[in-house]
Amino acid sequence: MKKQFCIWLSLLAVLALAACTNNASITPRTLSAAQDSAAQLLRLDYVSSTDNSARQYFVYLPAGYQQNSSKKWPVMLFLHGNGERGNGLDELDYTLIHGPLYEAWVQKRDLPFIIVVPQLQMFDMGKLPYIANRSPADIPKRLTDGVPPRPQMFASAKPITPAAAVNDMSTVPPLLPDGWERAEQDVLAMLQNVQANYNTDASRLYLTGISYGGFGSWFMASKHPQLFAAVAPVVGWGHPDLMAPIAKAKTPLWVFAAGRDSAINKDYFYPGIETLRQLGHSNVRFSMLEQAEHDAWRQVYAGDDLYSWLLAQQKPVADVAVTVFDQVHVLPMDSNQVLRNQRVLVQGDRIVAVGSAAKLAVPQGATVIDGAGRYLMPGLAEMHGHVPPLADFSGTPARYLDDVLTLYLAGGVTTVRGMLGHDKQLLLKDDIASGKRLGPTLYLAGPSFNQHTVTSTEQARERVRQHKQQGWDLLKIHPGLSLEHYQAIADEAKQQGIDFAGHVPEDVGIEQAILLGSRTIDHLDGYMAALGGFDKELTAADMAPLIALTKSNNIAVVPTQALWETIIGASDATQLQRYDELKYMPARVIAGWQRYVQQPGGAYYSGDTAALHAQNRQRLLRALNDADVTILMGTDAPQLYSVPGLSLRRELPKMAAAGMSNYDILRSGTVLVGEYFADKDHFGQVKAGQRADLLLVEGNPLDNLSVLYQPAGVMVRGQWLSRATLDSKLAEIAAARLAENQQ
Incomplete structure (x- = not known):
């Protein structure tokens, strides 16, 4: 349903x-x-x-x-x-x-x-x-x-x-x-x-x-x-x-x-x-x-x-607040258009009316937000994000979880597909949904499926059943799985009606991952391994068969380009450490990131071939988009120099450089995400009946994506966070980080 x-x-x-x-x-x-x-x-x-x-x-x-x-x-x-x-x-x-x-x-x-x-x-x-x-x-x-x-x-x-x-x-x-x-x-x-x-x-x-x-x-x-x-x-x-x-x-x-x-x-x-x-x-x-x-x-x-x-039955109507965005230009995102001088009415967590400001009345007692000269669009999604556990872990500050949730919102991210579940994380999801905690709406993958957590086909099936029963929204696939175990996961997931997504294990390969029904292919690494994109320039002919297979099987792709350039050593380490948004992250987290870029050597690091690898990733993203494969916005935050929410200012230019239009980029984080989660809720468009996740910006993002990076305000499930509120929360986080570092 x-x-x-x-x-x-x-x-x-x-x-x-x-x-x-x-x-x-x-x-x-x-x-x-x-x-x-x-x-x-x-x-x-x-x-x-x-x-x-x-x-x-x-x-x-x-x-x-x-x-x-x-x-x-x-x-x-x-x-x-x-x-x-x-x-x-x-x-x-x-x-x-x-x-x-x-x-x-x-x-x-x-x-x-x-x-x-x-x-x-x-x-x-x-x-x-x-x-x-x-x-x-x-x-x-x-x-x-x-x-x-x-x-x-x-x-x-x-x-x-x-x-x-x-x-x-x-x-x-x-x-x-x-x-x-x-x-x-x-x-x-x-x-x-x-x-x-x-x-x-x-x-x-x-x-x-x-x-x-x-x-x-x-x-x-x-x-x-x-x-x-x-x-x-x-x-x-x-x-x-x-x-x-x-x-x-x-x-x-x-x-x-x-x-x-x-x-x-x-x-x-x-x-x-x-x-x-x-x-x-x-x-x-x-x-x-x-x-x-x-x-x-x-x-x-x-x-x-x-x-x-x-x-004889009458429902009280004064118990749910009404908010009106007045005289605002609307990007409905059901098409590439701007509706000028609109009035958007929100009640509770839903958009209830969108119409001409000249004809749609403002209800008595409504909170009115001035939208004159501004643009209203759906909130953005992080389709490969991470959320810390409820409890303190790895020496990070106790408030780190709430700071991460706030940073997502400050970056205009109102929906997060969490890609690695932790103990009690489902309680966090419920707390956010019920209003006990402020944060983006969460759709969560359970704990990892990898060679350490899956050692037999029956264990693989039982783990799928457990994750479904526990209430996780999808299964997270990590490298290391054998083809036999992966097949068991895919088959049981289909029987249980739960998606699986993530990495492409080496023994499985991209073709089998696609044919077995991975809902998304994340990071593009599976493509790069199959195509030999580490040591040769990829051509259209090289990429065409896999792209056609992806398209015909209705598989979506989450590229995470900016992060991956850092992982493979293609980013300027000095420039990374100048990112202004690092002031919102704990010192211990930043220190770990610095150690990686100063002494790389991870499984994906490509050394002297990093530039070629990065160029091939961009060629592949361009070809996928040109073939109308579904591209979903994601940054893998918080990971190497990808600060939650604010990492979009690093990812979106990469998507644009790969030839994606501003409209295509916006779709990847709005309406296409709504279609992906259509069985969960309705969101990703500015229209009646949609969840009231909205982003108010000072210019037209169809012309200039940078207006997204400093929104005039963010609405999440009907709760309005003004620019002043966002700035106050960001200042509080920065001050807390500074105080921690001085201890």
């Missing part, structure tokens, strides 16, 4: 009823009578983020909406079932057949909600018989004769509670089927458009769905737990793995299941409901309609009970 968290409750109620966002254009098409007091059904246009297709969705405006211009209306998002998928155009009417929109528009029920109804794409489901055999021509008949008589009221006046109904965890439900999570960004954009352009009550946004849409309701509630005031999945179970965010947010739930459901096993509902109970979530209603079949939604939506319960 794609993981993402989104909050935009309090601010969207006060947005102006004006412009559309750049996520979707709104073109109202009124299908109702022309009276102001009549209910209206609008078709709104948008372009899907999944396939760039032009589509539409329904928005129902209740009777009296036009007359009551000052009234704020509750919003209900309805997700349909599998049989109502379609092209979002002439097939959109299938979504009228069931649910609250059927009640409000077809049955003319006076439901006091703005109802938002998207249509899910086919996503290879079009061959199912009940979809393949339908016809839009049948829709009018199905809306009238095709729907059996409906009960006047919902039958169960006394819902079953979790405590009374749930004690069975023996039936483990399958994961939710593929579907609504793929339309997540589209649905979020629709809600943004509706809440920005219509009179909506931000405290009363409700979610309900049937069958497949019931699954989608659980998914959206789990991924965006602070978004909805209440959620009502109907004949769609929720997997236990989705429950923790819902329980933490205490989202009110009313869950409906059918006792005679031939499509969905009613026992699948109990583990999820029981999990909620065990997590302490008490505001849950669970109604098992024993005599109902899969179409139990007819009962649920025909009566008044559900609607009355929803309207």
Whole structure:
């Protein structure tokens, strides 16, 4: 499941009823009578983020909406079932057949909600018989004769509670089927458009769905737990793995299941409901309609009970701070463009709106950051970084860990892929995510896989299983592994659903590393060894086969050029020791770096051939980029003269010298990283629904990358760090280092 968290409750109620966002254009098409007091059904246009297709969705405006211009209306998002998928155009009417929109528009029920109804794409489901055999021509008949008589009221006046109904965890439900999570960004954009352009009550946004849409309701509630005031999945179970965010947010739930459901096993509902109970979530209603079949939604939506319960649920909207970047030029990073004079709204840890400053209102009470003449872009990523252990180690100062985290942020780095796990490092990750500790978002590799930690194929497999169970995000590969052990790691990693990445062991070789599925090839050393790049000038013909293999297997590359020039002896040792950023590092660390460059001899040091080696690395990076291989930003900090965050000022010029455009370089640390971690969260772009990791700079980095090195401010997960704050933190670190050195 794609993981993402989104909050935009309090601010969207006060947005102006004006412009559309750049996520979707709104073109109202009124299908109702022309009276102001009549209910209206609008078709709104948008372009899907999944396939760039032009589509539409329904928005129902209740009777009296036009007359009551000052009234704020509750919003209900309805997700349909599998049989109502379609092209979002002439097939959109299938979504009228069931649910609250059927009640409000077809049955003319006076439901006091703005109802938002998207249509899910086919996503290879079009061959199912009940979809393949339908016809839009049948829709009018199905809306009238095709729907059996409906009960006047919902039958169960006394819902079953979790405590009374749930004690069975023996039936483990399958994961939710593929579907609504793929339309997540589209649905979020629709809600943004509706809440920005219509009179909506931000405290009363409700979610309900049937069958497949019931699954989608659980998914959206789990991924965006602070978004909805209440959620009502109907004949769609929720997997236990989705429950923790819902329980933490205490989202009110009313869950409906059918006792005679031939499509969905009613026992699948109990583990999820029981999990909620065990997590302490008490505001849950669970109604098992024993005599109902899969179409139990007819009962649920025909009566008044559900609607009355929803309207009684109201979410506080003043508890999450709102920040506005005003009059700022935006680099959205979904394309090579600049959006001029924009207003970007952030609530909690999410971007909730991006639009013209002339049309997007500033919510009352929001913190406004002046962006006039400045540029706003996504925060950068360090895709081969290191984070010290929680405890003091190797004689470094006790505060060193927090200093490293701060240095990353000061350099504009808001995401770090940590490439060597240590004891308790997962606790650090959780502390940062929960706000207990300030730092970039961490995605962590576990402890090293090498010839010392892996001595048999079974041990290799067991170690993979352990790392997966412990919660590491990926496996770190170091040199020294045999091909047999590497193959076992790769095979077990695939079975366990965990990535592996890092170095290319000599016995494995670059071709096997690529074919066996290393998610990234780090440092380029595997290529150089295979191509003989230490002692001859590499040609395009030399590099082409390996580059083609890399591209065809969708393997990404993390070059770490600046560091590697130091490792191989191609850097000027005197110049290295003049780096101003060294004042932020402990003296013991710098002393170790100095010893290396003064007395080199490591496994990778190439002596007299260092210059040729460095030139070949640049040729290889150019060729990889020209072939459109995914390049990811990384510096291997903190290592030899690569100071966390600040090392980008050394790495980015190397990338530019290899022929990468400024846009390509920026992509390597933003949108491409977001795509890499798409199963974890949504970030790397400036658009609604993305994690609020942002970098405010004084000029356009598409023209001049150096503006990144002294940002006007950094936002990490919605927390703003101004230039003054960053300078203060840097001064504190420098003073601490100076004091340590004088002891």
